[in-house]
Amino acid sequence: MMGDSRRVESPIPNAMQINHRVRRAAQRSPKHSSLAGTNLERAADYNQRVTLQAIRVNGEITRQDLARITGLTPPSIANITNRLLQEDLIVELGRLRGKRGQPAKRLAINPDGAFSIGLNIDRDHVTAVALDVTGNVRARITDEIDFALPNAVVSFARTAMEEMLRTRQFAKSKIIGTGVALPDDLGQIDLPHRPSSYGVWNTVDVNKMLANVLPEPILVENDAAAAAIGELQFGHGLRSPTFFYLLISASLGGGLVIDGSYFRGADGRSGEIGFLPLRSRRTKAHSLQAAVSLSALYELLAEKNRAVSRPEDLLSLDAKGKEVVADWIADSADFLTDPLLAVSCLVNPKAVFIGGRLPSGLVDELAERLNQRLRSRAGDVPKIAPVMRAAMATDAPAVGAAILPFQERLLPSRSALMKVSAD
Known part of the structure; x- marks a missing residue:
């Protein structure tokens, strides 16, 4: 990223310093890779957010471990956790025994706190x-x-x-x-x-x-951005903070997360994979979302007199209806292969996650088809991101x-x- 070449002394860590802390934390434990605080008083709100995230991600944890994970001093951690307790966002559990010295109290998120x-x-x-x-x-x-x-x-x-x-x-x-x-x-x-x-x-x-x-x-x-943000905070993004999210709904959308931050682009329209042009003898569609979407699948089923009105209906189709769905999955995998190869080349994500309203079993079938096609192209590009069902697939937006x-x-x-x- 281009920026001002002048050196400015910042009151909080700059992006390079934070990334350095993240890399060091990642070497200690993958759970800690996105957590880095600052001991400066004016950054109290941010430090409280980091501490709450560390508790949320790690489950039951002691104050000593929080100080180690976040890089904050023990007094800072004591003050922050006291505030979190007062705000009812965390709870104190029993003491952690089995180690030398005074047993340390464990902290956990209060699920009824907010x-x-x-x-x-x-x-x-x-x-x-x-x-x-x-x-x-x-x-x-x-x-x-x-x-x-x-x-x-x-x-x-x-x-x-x-x-x-x-x-x-x-x-x-x-x-x-x-x-x-x-x-x-x-x-x-x-x-x-x-x-x-x-x-x-x-x-x-x-x-x-x-x-x-x-x-x-x-x-x-x-909606695709919301689904991607959800995956980042509560899904696979906790372990893979650089990913592309593919949202299959009535249309087709995408969301891009890079190094734990949602990337919007210059005009806030990044990830618009559904608008990519499509040219294939197998479909009349002129855009990717006109072929790879629930509305497109419903139209194909209606043409075969197998009308459905909601995603769950896709699981109770007769043999002819299931054949239509299988053909749609095969075509969708073919249509998505080149766009996802481009995503791998341009962004180098850790993974591509598929979410939306498509039933989970059908998402898994589509992901497997896509992975087969992408693996067949492995010699063409430096790195290919695997495709899998998102953790937050159901009701993702x-x-x-x-x-x-x-x-x-x-x-x-x-x-x-x-x-x-x-x-």
């Missing part, structure tokens, strides 16, 4: 989830509705919030915000059976639309959206570090 709401708006469904700070879904409501208009989404969100609260699985007072995930150009992409009225989404301010309906603040994100308030308020990120730097 909650958030995630809402995924898409062309074939609307889903809401309530998530706790450990990443567990406490409540989930979904409506399999095609091309829901804004008024319908507001009505769903209000009802879903009421129904989730009635489950008593989380405390309303502990909700720290709402994340909303939806595709870019929601009202513009011409998918099969899209009504002309759906273009109203081009003029909607989602924050205003949901104000006083869902807990604030409301954070809005692209909704869960990823729910993680946004945690990332904004509690978890370490490059944006949090930059906020500290600007103080």
Whole structure:
């Protein structure tokens, strides 16, 4: 990355210093590879985020181990953990015995310490989830509705919030915000059976639309980006912090995470794999998402009189329907091979993760087909990233959206570090 060549003494670690700490931590343990704090007082908020992340990632842990993992001094760790205890975000467990000296108390995340709401708006469904700070879904409501208009989404969100609260699985007072995930150009992409009225989404301010309906603040994100952020914070990204996320939904999206940070690109449109041109005698589609998406698969099934209305229906098809799905998986693997080879060459990710609404068994079949085709091209490129099902595959955009308030308020990120730097 290009930048100013002047040397500036920074009050917090710069990117090079942080990467050096990360590499040193990675040599000690892969769990610690994204954790690095600073002992400077003005960076207290960032250090608290790093410490909370270390507790979350490592499970039960002592203050001594936290100091070793984060590089913070024992007094700093003592002050931070005391604040986290006061804020009810962590709990003290029993003492760790079996070592010399006074047994050390163990710390763990309090799963009831904070909650958030995630809402995924898409062309074939609307889903809401309530998530706790450990990443567990406490409540989930979904409506399999095609091309829901804004008024319908507001009505769903209000009802879903009421129904989730009635489950008593989380405390309303502990909700720290709402994340909303939806595709870019929601009202513009011409998918099969899209009504002309759906273009109203081009003029909607989602924050205003949901104000006083869902807990604030409301954070809005692209659906593939939200899914990738979720995978980074609570999925395979904890071990593989550089990856490409492939989201298969009504359309096709992608998200790119590099060294533990979501990469947006100059105009915030990185990862738009679905818009890549497609030229094949096996399909009339002119873009990748017009062939590799649930809407494309549903159309192929409808042509064979095997209509489905939701992803679960794909698992109960007859032999002819299963043949259509198998052919779609084979074609999709062929269509995705060259784009993913390009991703491997240009980005060199550790892995490609597939998530979205495609049932997990079919995701595994697609990943295996893709890996076979990619391995056959191994001699053509320096390195090929393996493809696998994302850990956060089911309801990935909704869960990823729910993680946004945690990332904004509690978890370490490059944006949090930059906020500290600007103080």
